[in-house]
Amino acid sequence: MTGSIADARASVSRARGEAAEFRYKYGYEMPCDVLAKRLANISQVYTQRAYMRPLGVATTLISLDPEHGSQLYKCDPAGYYVGYKATASGPKAQEALNFLERKLKNKDNAEGSWEEVVELGIATLSTVLSVDFKKGELEIGIVGGPKADGSEGTDPCFRALTEEEIDERLQAIAEKD
Template sequence: MSRGTSAGYDRHITVFSPEGRLFQVEYAFKAVKLPGTTAVAVRGTQCVCVAVQRKLPDRLVEPDSVSSAARISEQHGVVFAGLATDGRAQVQRLRAEASEFRYENGYEAPVSYLATRLADINQVYTQHAYMRPLGVTLLFLGWDDHEGGYSGPRLYKVDPAGYCIGYRACAAGAKDVEAQNWLEKRLREKQEELSEEQRDRLAVSGAAVQAGYGAPLCDIPLSDDETLELAIGALQSVTSAELKPSDLEIAIVTKEKKRFRVLTEQEVDGVLHRLSERD
């Protein structure tokens, strides 16, 4: 086998290449981008939302049967980017995990618990030759409301390798890098618009600066409309197209209702119309 190439090293999931890479895991990340859809998630002050493209594989397909969003429990849900079959398998596993947690503890599982639990399972899939990583990235959104703990919207992202992390805004799918760059630029602009007093009040740790990641973004206060506007704006920017209600799926959790729900096509049309009037 020649060194420096994937020849021979991409046949088994547990064999590292001389460069220390697991090619089968990298192929799983490519499978996430294969369907060509992009999902963008933004966490606001009192809500969290995810906007994802809806692509019909055939003109004869019933549009309502094609969905990338799924409810896990009353307050939590996921939106996935990648292979739909793998996404549905993950949803079924998460529903079982959430149900078991509620039965044993008497309250809804925190979003962080469900995300880290699935990440642990995904990581095990990279350790055994008789398994394969699932080609899907999941965005977890929900509302955590626990006495003596954090109360508010939550957003987590879990990839095929089992990496789990919380976000203020993120993207997954075909053009995730472009969408995240757009989000970072817009949030940086919003941070600069804040007064010095507001910035001090929202200041975050300087550990990221010391680690060489640049100045971190503070937790910028975003209204429900601003949160939706950012998610939809990022999606429109990377797709370079004017999105129609039938091309868009929006999942949201707000403080008012504290439950996961997917907006109907009429509601999506109203959101797009409202945002266009603001522009």
């Protein structure tokens, strides 16, 4: 979420409610593209109604769909939503998007393991912001990485990386340079 904190809380609460209602009604988890479309429709209504203040928040949705694989969608306050290979939000979003576009040109997605994808994200931030990060300055979350307990397989849930895992990625980037 990027934007107003109060609007973000309301939007997250609404998204959770929509997903819970979908699961109750249909018996399976709501696909990411369906949730993105629903949130975009809600935002669009807030934009058009004169007596409602538009939501001031851009939402990024990430999921690991068993049918379609990894999905990334972004909804803006006007009610527009679109799927991406990679995206950015915030003050320097356009510079980050340009960097990612150069790196991912003519590719279906960011190739490699989850470690390489995280390193691409860190490199994007570092280049755009012109900052060398330390492990305590970043928060990174992944979907579809290794299981947190170390067992075999892929974890379909969202999890935040520990400072040690972030430090490993920062060391790998430093070794490449």
